[in-house]
Amino acid sequence: MTRRSYDxxxxxSGAGGGTVAQELSPLCRxxxxxxxxxxxxxxxxxxxxxxxxxxxxxxxxxxxxxxxAERTMTLAxxxxxxxxxxxxxxxSLEPPQRILERWNxxxxxxxxxxxxxxxxAAENSVHFxxxxxxxxxxxxxxxxxxxxxxxxxxxPVNLKGCRGSSLCNLGCPNRAKQGTDRVQLPRAERNGVxxxxxxxxxxxxxxxxxxxxxxKPAGGKGEPSPWEPGEYQIDAKVIVVCGGAVNxxxxxxxxGLARTLPRLGHGFTCHPAIIMVAEHDRDVTTFVGHPxxxxxxxxxxxxxxxxxxxxxxPFTTAKAMSGFGAEHSRFLRAFPRLQMILVLxxxxxxxxxxxxxxxxxxxxxxxxxxxEVRRGLVEGAIASAKIFFAxxxxxxxxxxxxxxxxxxxxxxRLKQIAEHPDFKPGxxxxxxxxxxxxxxxxxxxxDSVTDGYGRVHGIPWLFVADSSLFPDSLEINPYLTIxxxxxxxxxxxxxxxxxxx
Amino acid sequence: xxxxxxxxxxxxxxxxxxxxxxxxxxxxxxxxxxxxxxxALRDRPPAxxxxxxxxxxxIQWLAVLRHGRRFTSLDPERRVRVLxxxxxxxxxxxxxxxxxxxxxxxxGYYGRAEALRAIGYSPDPRGWEARR
Numbered sequence: 001m002t003r004r005s006y007d008x009x010x011x012x013s014g015a016g017g018g019t020v021a022q023e024l025s026p027l028c029r030x031x032x033x034x035x036x037x038x039x040x041x042x043x044x045x046x047x048x049x050x051x052x053x054x055x056x057x058x059x060x061x062x063x064x065x066x067x068x069a070e071r072t073m074t075l076a077x078x079x080x081x082x083x084x085x086x087x088x089x090x091x092s093l094e095p096p097q098r099i100l101e102r103w104n105x106x107x108x109x110x111x112x113x114x115x116x117x118x119x120x121a122a123e124n125s126v127h128f129x130x131x132x133x134x135x136x137x138x139x140x141x142x143x144x145x146x147x148x149x150x151x152x153x154x155x156p157v158n159l160k161g162c163r164g165s166s167l168c169n170l171g172c173p174n175r176a177k178q179g180t181d182r183v184q185l186p187r188a189e190r191n192g193v194x195x196x197x198x199x200x201x202x203x204x205x206x207x208x209x210x211x212x213x214x215x216k217p218a219g220g221k222g223e224p225s226p227w228e229p230g231e232y233q234i235d236a237k238v239i240v241v242c243g244g245a246v247n248x249x250x251x252x253x254x255x256g257l258a259r260t261l262p263r264l265g266h267g268f269t270c271h272p273a274i275i276m277v278a279e280h281d282r283d284v285t286t287f288v289g290h291p292x293x294x295x296x297x298x299x300x301x302x303x304x305x306x307x308x309x310x311x312x313x314p315f316t317t318a319k320a321m322s323g324f325g326a327e328h329s330r331f332l333r334a335f336p337r338l339q340m341i342l343v344l345x346x347x348x349x350x351x352x353x354x355x356x357x358x359x360x361x362x363x364x365x366x367x368x369x370x371x372e373v374r375r376g377l378v379e380g381a382i383a384s385a386k387i388f389f390a391x392x393x394x395x396x397x398x399x400x401x402x403x404x405x406x407x408x409x410x411x412x413r414l415k416q417i418a419e420h421p422d423f424k425p426g427x428x429x430x431x432x433x434x435x436x437x438x439x440x441x442x443x444x445x446x447d448s449v450t451d452g453y454g455r456v457h458g459i460p461w462l463f464v465a466d467s468s469l470f471p472d473s474l475e476i477n478p479y480l481t482i483x484x485x486x487x488x489x490x491x492x493x494x495x496x497x498x499x500x501x
Numbered sequence: 502x503x504x505x506x507x508x509x510x511x512x513x514x515x516x517x518x519x520x521x522x523x524x525x526x527x528x529x530x531x532x533x534x535x536x537x538x539x540x541a542l543r544d545r546p547p548a549x550x551x552x553x554x555x556x557x558x559x560i561q562w563l564a565v566l567r568h569g570r571r572f573t574s575l576d577p578e579r580r581v582r583v584l585x586x587x588x589x590x591x592x593x594x595x596x597x598x599x600x601x602x603x604x605x606x607x608x609g610y611y612g613r614a615e616a617l618r619a620i621g622y623s624p625d626p627r628g629w630e631a632r633r
Contacts, residue, residue: 048626049626050624050626052612053537053540053541053608053612057540057541062544062545063541063544065604070593070597071594071597071600071601072593072597133629162628163626163627163628163629163630164628164629165624165625165626165627165628166624166628167624167626173626174626174628285632287622287623287624288624288625288628288629288631288632289628289629313622314611314616314617314620314622315607315608315611315612318607318610318611319603319604319607319608323588324518324519324520324584324588324603324606325518325519325521325581326521328519328520329520329521329522332611332620333619333620333621334620335620335621335622336621336622424589424593424596425593425596425597426593426594426595426596426597426599426600427588427589427596427600429600
C-alpha cells in the first residue's frame with residue numbers, strides 16, 4: 001500500500017469534478033496540494049477514431065451499456081478524462097426556473113445558479129451553430145415541427161471549430177467540443193492540480209481514501225496513469241465526490257455512510273429515452289454535421305416528454321429499434337436515408353428508483369417505469385412519428401407498436417397505437433444518459449444527503465459536486481447546471497479554506 | 502465468454518435469424534463477429550455470461566418442445582417464430598434475456614467494417630469538408 005497526502009482530493013473529472021478542479025486551482029498558488037482521481041483513461045488526440053465499438057469501450061463505463069438491476073434499461077455515462085463531457089453532444093441549456101423552484105433547496109436560488117451557468121457558457125464557447133452548419137437531419141426536424149405548429153428550439157452548444165464529424169458521442173476527433181477535458185481540466189493542471197487517471201476509488205474513510213491504480217491494458221487506448229499500478233491510501237483534508245449519479249452514491253455506500261444518511265442512493269432519475277428512426281426516399285446522412293442542434297420542450301410539463309434530434313451509430317441504432325429480421329434489416333440498409341429523433345421522458349423521483357451496491361460493492365441501479373414515464377415515452381414516440389411524416393418520411397419505425405413499421409399511407413394508425421401501445425420492458429430498448437440524484441441536496445439527513453452547498457450532512461470535510469445533487473429530474477440536458485452547482489461547492493471550500501485546510 | 506463449440510452453432514443460428522444477411526458470412530466473417538461479441542462480454546460479470554450461455558442452450562431445446570426439432574435444425578420461418586415467442590414472452594426476465602442476445606448479435610454484425618460499408622455508413626472525422 002502506497003501512501004500519498006493532499007489538501008484536497010476531487011474524485012471524478014466530468015462536468016462536476018473538472019469544474020471544481022479549475023475553481024479550486026488558484027489555491028495551488030498558495031501552496032495547497034490538489035489531486036483529481038479519475039477512473040478512466042486520458043486518450044491521445046489521435047486515438048479518437050470515431051469507430052463505434054472501439055470508442056465506446058474506451059470512453060464509457062461498460063461500453064455505454066450499463067444495465068439496470070431489472071435489465072430493462074441501459075445507462076450511458078463516461079469513464080475517461082473529462083467524464084461524460086468527453087462523450088456528450090455539447091448541448092448547454094440553462095436550468096428551468098420552474099424546476100429550481102420545485103426543488104426548494106435552502107439557499108439555492110434560480111438567479112444564482114443561472115448566473116454561474118452563464119459564466120461557464122461564456123468560458124466554454126457556448127453559442128448557436130450558424131445556419132450553414134445545420135445538417136439535413138436537423139432541418140427535417142425543424143420543418144416537420146413547423147408544419148405541425150410545434151415550436152422547435154435551437155440548442156446552444158459548446159463548440160469551437162466544429163467540423164461536423166457527427167461523432168460527438170464517441171469523443172470529438174477534432175477537439176472541437178469544449179468539455180471539461182478541453183477547458184477546465186487543462187487549466188487546472190496548468191495551475192498545479194494533479195490529475196491521476198486509471199485511479200478507482202474504493203472507499204472513503206476519515207479524511208482518507210483507499211484507491212487502486214490500474215495499468216494500461218495491452219492494446220488499450222490512452223496514456224498510462226502517472227502513478228504506478230497498485231493500491232494507495234491517500235490522506236486528504238477535504239474530499240469532493242464527483243463520480244456522477246451512479247458512482248457517487250455507490251462510493252458513499254461502500255464507505256458506510258448509508259447508516260447515517262438514509263436518503264443516500266434515493267431519488268435517482270435519468271430521462272429514460274427511446275431512439276426513433278424513419279426512412280426517407282432521399283439521403284438524409286445523419287453522419288455529417290453536428291447531431292443535436294434542435295429540441296422540442298413544449299410538451300414537457302403537460303405530457304412529460306422532450307424531443308431532441310440525434311444521430312446514432314449502426315450498432316446503437318440496430319439495438320435501439322424493436323424486433324429483428326428482415327423488416328429490421330431493411331431500415332439498417334437504408335442508413336443514409338434515415339432521420340432520427342430521441343424521445344426523453346421527464347421522470348420524477350420514485351421510491352423504487354435508486355442506486356445501491358451489490359455484495360462486491362459494485363453499483364446497482366434499480367429502476368422501474370412508472371405509468372407517467374410509459375405515457376411520456378409513448379406520447380413522445382407518436383409525436384416523433386407525426387414529425388417524421390410531416391417532414392416527408394416514407395416509413396417510420398415505431399418501437400411502441402406491435403408491428404413497428406408504419407408506412408406513410410398508414411399514418412392514421414398512430415392514434416390507435418397511442419391508445420393501445422406495445423410497451424413491454426425488456427422488449428422495448430430504453431436507454432438513459434441524463435443520470436441524476438442519489439446524493440440530493442436538502443435540509444437534513446431525513447430528506448437529503450447534502451446541504452445546499454453540496455456538503456454531506458454531518459461531515460464538514462466531505463462534499464459532493466455532480467448531478468447526484470439534483471433533488472429531482474432537471475427535465476433538460478444537465479451539464480451547465482452541474483457546472484453551476486459545482487462552482488457553488490468550490491466557492492464554499494475556497495471561503496472556508498482557512499478552517500478546512 | 503469464449504464461444505464454446507456447444508453453443509457456437511446456436512449463437513450463429515440466432516444471429517442469422519436476427520440479421521438475415523449474416524447467412525452470407527464466410528467463416529472468417531463469423532470469426533470476426535464472434536470475436537467482437539466475446540470482447541464485449543469480457544468485462545461483464547461471469548454470472549451474466551453463464552446466463553447467456555444457458556439461454557442459448559434453452560433456445561435449442563425450446564425449439565424441440567415447440568417444433569420437435571432443435572433450433573439449429575429449424576427452417577428460417579420457424580426460427581423467427583421461436584425468437585418472437587421469446588421477445589414477446591409474458592415473463593419479463595425472458596424478454597430481457599432475448600434482448601441481451603439480440604443486442605450481442607447486432608454488436609457482432611454491425612461492429613464489422615464490412616457491414617458498415619454494406620449499409621452505406623461512412624462518417625469522416627473531417628465532416629463537412631470530406632463531403633464538399
